[in-house]
Amino acid sequence: MYRAALFLFVSLFLSTQAQARLQVDDPAILQALEAKGFSFKNLALELPGAAVSNKKLFENPAYKSIVLEIVSDLEAARRNDRTLAPSMRSTHRLFDARWMYSASSSYELVGVVNRLDRAPFRAGTCGEIRFLYRLAYKDSKGTYSRLPLTFNVVYWAEPSANNSCKEAALVWEKFAKQPASTSSPASLRISSLKSVEINLQSVRWPSTIRPDMGGYAEYILRVFERRGDRFVAGTLENSPDVDKLQKDKTLKSRLLAWIQDPKNLTLIDRGIAVLPEEFLAKKGLSVALDGTHRLANAPFHQLFTEEDFTNTVLFGRKNVRTPHGLLRRLNDLSCVGCHQGRTVAGFHFLGIDRKETDAVNAIAMPSSPHFLRDQLRREEFQRALLEGSEAIADRALSVRADKGEGGAGSHCGLGDLSFASWTCKPGFECRALIADDKVSRTGVCTPKSPIAGSFCQPGKITHSLNPHFDKVSFSKEIACRGGQFCEDTSVGFPGGMCSGGCEGLNEDEVCGSIAVLQSFNECLAKGKLTFARCLRENVRPGALARCSEHMPCRDDYICTRTGSGEGACIPPYFLFQLRVDGHPAP
Numbered sequence: 001m002y003r004a005a006l007f008l009f010v011s012l013f014l015s016t017q018a019q020a021r022l023q024v025d026d027p028a029i030l031q032a033l034e035a036k037g038f039s040f041k042n043l044a045l046e047l048p049g050a051a052v053s054n055k056k057l058f059e060n061p062a063y064k065s066i067v068l069e070i071v072s073d074l075e076a077a078r079r080n081d082r083t084l085a086p087s088m089r090s091t092h093r094l095f096d097a098r099w100m101y102s103a104s105s106s107y108e109l110v111g112v113v114n115r116l117d118r119a120p121f122r123a124g125t126c127g128e129i130r131f132l133y134r135l136a137y138k139d140s141k142g143t144y145s146r147l148p149l150t151f152n153v154v155y156w157a158e159p160s161a162n163n164s165c166k167e168a169a170l171v172w173e174k175f176a177k178q179p180a181s182t183s184s185p186a187s188l189r190i191s192s193l194k195s196v197e198i199n200l201q202s203v204r205w206p207s208t209i210r211p212d213m214g215g216y217a218e219y220i221l222r223v224f225e226r227r228g229d230r231f232v233a234g235t236l237e238n239s240p241d242v243d244k245l246q247k248d249k250t251l252k253s254r255l256l257a258w259i260q261d262p263k264n265l266t267l268i269d270r271g272i273a274v275l276p277e278e279f280l281a282k283k284g285l286s287v288a289l290d291g292t293h294r295l296a297n298a299p300f301h302q303l304f305t306e307e308d309f310t311n312t313v314l315f316g317r318k319n320v321r322t323p324h325g326l327l328r329r330l331n332d333l334s335c336v337g338c339h340q341g342r343t344v345a346g347f348h349f350l351g352i353d354r355k356e357t358d359a360v361n362a363i364a365m366p367s368s369p370h371f372l373r374d375q376l377r378r379e380e381f382q383r384a385l386l387e388g389s390e391a392i393a394d395r396a397l398s399v400r401a402d403k404g405e406g407g408a409g410s411h412c413g414l415g416d417l418s419f420a421s422w423t424c425k426p427g428f429e430c431r432a433l434i435a436d437d438k439v440s441r442t443g444v445c446t447p448k449s450p451i452a453g454s455f456c457q458p459g460k461i462t463h464s465l466n467p468h469f470d471k472v473s474f475s476k477e478i479a480c481r482g483g484q485f486c487e488d489t490s491v492g493f494p495g496g497m498c499s500g501g502c503e504g505l506n507e508d509e510v511c512g513s514i515a516v517l518q519s520f521n522e523c524l525a526k527g528k529l530t531f532a533r534c535l536r537e538n539v540r541p542g543a544l545a546r547c548s549e550h551m552p553c554r555d556d557y558i559c560t561r562t563g564s565g566e567g568a569c570i571p572p573y574f575l576f577q578l579r580v581d582g583h584p585a586p
Helices: 002-022 027-038 061-080 097-101 116-121 166-177 242-247 249-260 262-270 299-303 323-333 369-373 375-387 517-526 531-536
Strands: 092-094 105-115 128-138 144-157 190-205 216-227 230-233 284-288 411-413 428-431 442-447 459-462 471-474 484-487 497-500 509-515 539-547 558-561 567-570
Touching (some): 002 105, 002 166, 002 375, 061 230, 097 144, 105 375, 116 375, 242 249, 242 299, 262 323, 299 323, 509 567, 517 531
Antiparallel strands (some): 092 190, 105 128, 190 216, 216 230, 411 442, 428 442, 484 497, 539 567, 558 567
16 A cells, blocks of 8 residues: 555656646746747747737738638638538537737737657757647726637757757756746747647537537647748648548558558557658648547548558557557547547647636646646656657557556557557446447546546447538446436537536545536527626536546546636536637627
């Protein structure tokens, strides 16, 4: 017992240290950094001076070129779905592009992240330093919120004169310990701007429209590269252009041969493969909910079958041991696959809320379970650089880190050899939340004795190439523990969620608030009160799963802040800042 407790303490301590060292995310420090040249204007557009509103930014041709491309994407979505509109009165809600050039909106720096572990993805560099920004607004009435749009401004980290990355690691250590003393971005030894990468929740349907999944959302993924005074669309890493490849059989055959090359198979297995640009797409669209089971998020399953790899030699590999495991790994390396692998509403990093954030709109855990679980691996890489030893960049799949997994919400194996090591800790069992015979034949670790937050409505998915027509059919409901009941998927709780009153809570449960759907939606539809007030006045107390950085929520749930300051798991679109609809007009 003592050894187990000591191991847990050390693991948690190391995890906390890694998170502190590999990212800077304190809002006060980040605001101070913006004043020193770390604003979106400074780093994405390489313009001097203080941060400005998006209306002012739109005067810049480089920023305008990005906005017009996103506007074009949104218009294309609307042409394909005439019910889409940026209004609560529409059944299908569209992101209001005016926020990108509004006088009341701007981009807030929410994190500076060390990704030196990505050095293998570009020879001659020491990986990346990422500057992450969230779109936010404050209107004339004083309503403040962030929106579900992130800009990831990526710079290459420079090697030293002798091509060593130790100095880059040392520079980061100094920055992370005293970020407020940093004089300028140049002190981080960043070289040329690699790209500006966008993740935008473009579409949301409420659970009343998609009752079998508890709602529906789409996320536009884009990469932009600087060309003169404009940005142009770049390719998405490891993300095949499915339409082009399906039409060009010769190109598709070349991709198959590339994958089957033993040298490339080794890199795929290690998680550091880089597909040649000729195969890649310039736009990605990831979909939620039940994201790991959606064919739209599995481009390699759209292109190939398991039979295509029947004669491919996979013996002795760590992650890719079966044709299904190979396709799953390839999907996970793509942008759309990774952004639906243990994410928070399609995002891996959302940032800590500023103090002006309304309590009913506040996040307790600002990064995804994948981001948190991956910190130990990234810390090991950083430590190796500092010590001058070999730094191993190999990475596990986004849904299951090599260490610290097996508790509630962890993905687990259901028989496929590639996932045989994905077991659950004592007290948990591996169960299929979504039965899936094609895209993702793995389950979720769930308590043997259900508690608040446990899933209770398992189902089976029927895939479609058009994600609008994916369908989940429910199987027999799982009984919750005595005194609790199953909150239904159809009212916004994906997979169902055990809950009840706040009496007799155990150590893994916390008392939180659950929206009363009908009165809450009626309040929003009237348009007289703010989202926050409608939510605050139309909730009831309920038992929820407790969460923290060391105990993340299961898929399709987010760790939000309760009145007591503790974390509680609820569906992400219950939060104002993580949905495109319900905000005031720009």
